[in-house]
Amino acid sequence: MQDKILRKFFLGFIQIHILHHGKEEPFYGAWMIEELIEHGYDISPGTLYPILKDMTQKGLLEKEEKIVKGKIRKYYTTTELGETILVEARKKAYELFRELKDD
Numbered sequence: 884m885q886d887k888i889l890r891k892f893f894l895g896f897i898q899i900h901i902l903h904h905g906k907e908e909p910f911y912g913a914w915m916i917e918e919l920i921e922h923g924y925d926i927s928p929g930t931l932y933p934i935l936k937d938m939t940q941k942g943l944l945e946k947e948e949k950i951v952k953g954k955i956r957k958y959y960t961t962t963e964l965g966e967t968i969l970v971e972a973r974k975k976a977y978e979l980f981r982e983l984k985d986d
């Protein structure tokens with residue numbers, strides 16, 4: 884139960900994370916998993932890929948296929964819409980952080 888609630892919260896944080904990195908430079912799924920693990924999220928490809936797919940369908944990310952060492956690799960970049968959402972989410976995250984850190 885607790886796990887389920889936290890997962891739902893983290894889903895939002897993870898999406899903000901994805902938008903932030905996709906804005907810096909194109910990334911691929913396996914890279915993002917490593918990145919999120921480093922940040923303390925326990926995430927599997929089975930969780931991440933549907934998130935990326937969903938965010939692409941919503942127009943927050945753009946997908947581009949590149950051939951790397953003879954294999955097709957999908958790179959994701961944050962779209963203009965994604966950046967707009969990120970700006971809003973950042974404001975809210977910052978505000979929340981400010982309030983929480985004073986406790």
Ligand SMILES: [Zn+2]
Nearest residue numbers: 900904918922
């Ligand atoms: Zn990061």
